[in-house]
Amino acid sequence: MTYKAEKIIxxxxxxTSKSEQIEQMFNEIAGKYDLLNHSLSLGIDKxxxxxxxxxxxxxxxxxxxxxxxxxxxxxxxACRLLKPEKILGIDISEKMTAVGRKKVxxxxxxxxxxxxxxxxxxxRLGNDSFDAATVAFGIRNFGQLDRSLQETLRILKPGxxxxxxxxxxxxxxxxxxxxxxxxxxxxxxxxxxxxxxxxYRYLPESIAAFPQGRExxxxxxxxxxxxxxxxxxxxxxxxxYIGERKAAxxx
Numbered sequence: 001m002t003y004k005a006e007k008i009i010x011x012x013x014x015x016t017s018k019s020e021q022i023e024q025m026f027n028e029i030a031g032k033y034d035l036l037n038h039s040l041s042l043g044i045d046k047x048x049x050x051x052x053x054x055x056x057x058x059x060x061x062x063x064x065x066x067x068x069x070x071x072x073x074x075x076x077x078a079c080r081l082l083k084p085e086k087i088l089g090i091d092i093s094e095k096m097t098a099v100g101r102k103k104v105x106x107x108x109x110x111x112x113x114x115x116x117x118x119x120x121x122x123x124r125l126g127n128d129s130f131d132a133a134t135v136a137f138g139i140r141n142f143g144q145l146d147r148s149l150q151e152t153l154r155i156l157k158p159g160x161x162x163x164x165x166x167x168x169x170x171x172x173x174x175x176x177x178x179x180x181x182x183x184x185x186x187x188x189x190x191x192x193x194x195x196x197x198x199x200y201r202y203l204p205e206s207i208a209a210f211p212q213g214r215e216x217x218x219x220x221x222x223x224x225x226x227x228x229x230x231x232x233x234x235x236x237x238x239x240x241y242i243g244e245r246k247a248a249x250x251x
Contacts, residue, residue, distance in 0.1 A: 023092045056242075167237065172236070
């Protein structure tokens with residue numbers, strides 16, 4: 001199945017795949033990404049990451065795959081909150097992970113967090129490899145959503161957890177109206193700081209097109225995840241999804 005979000009691309013005039021365009025876009029904005037990311041969310045994204053990771057705390061995963069890791073913010077926070085033995089951060093943008101490697105080294109976490117360039121639609125990882133997988137604000141960029149979720153399920157151990165954070169469009173007054181106004185300003189702010197208007201025009205368009213709430217829950221279930229739950233933060237601007245791989249049968 002092809003989803004509307006898979007058709008939203010940064011550079012409509014270029015005859016390349018969504019994954020190739022996303023890679024190019026993030027390579028172009030990598031140097032300013034952290035500044036813009038925290039500025040555009042007014043710093044609230046840090047609290048969203050913390051809440052998402054705390055949803056995994058009772059599960060206490062020892063091995064974590066951080067998909068669309070970007071510059072490694074979630075991986076670094078996961079080390080602090082969850083104390084895992086190993087985190088692998090994967091991303092298709094080499095320049096984003098280059099920034100991440102510097103941040104990880106500065107935080108003294110190079111022995112725990114590793115990075116690799118991989119596309120989540122075709123993971124070069126073994127079955128049943130990780131206790132948990134995380135995706136923070138990157139799943140709407142997937143060029144093949146179903147395939148990527150199936151690959152994520154494959155690499156999780158039985159009983160393993162998936163945690164997704166993603167931006168969403170608020171449904172109710174006054175957050176809905178305020179967000180609509182702010183989404184018009186995002187390309188202007190992004191262009192001024194990064195010089196890349198396409199990237200920050202793509203941002204609100206991709207958020208608006210991505211399935212959320214019950215629709216996203218149904219997609220996760222269709223792709224094999226069990227016990228899927230979701231909740232919203234900050235008046236519906238951010239959504240948290242938790243799913244799990246079915247535990248191995250005992251007996």
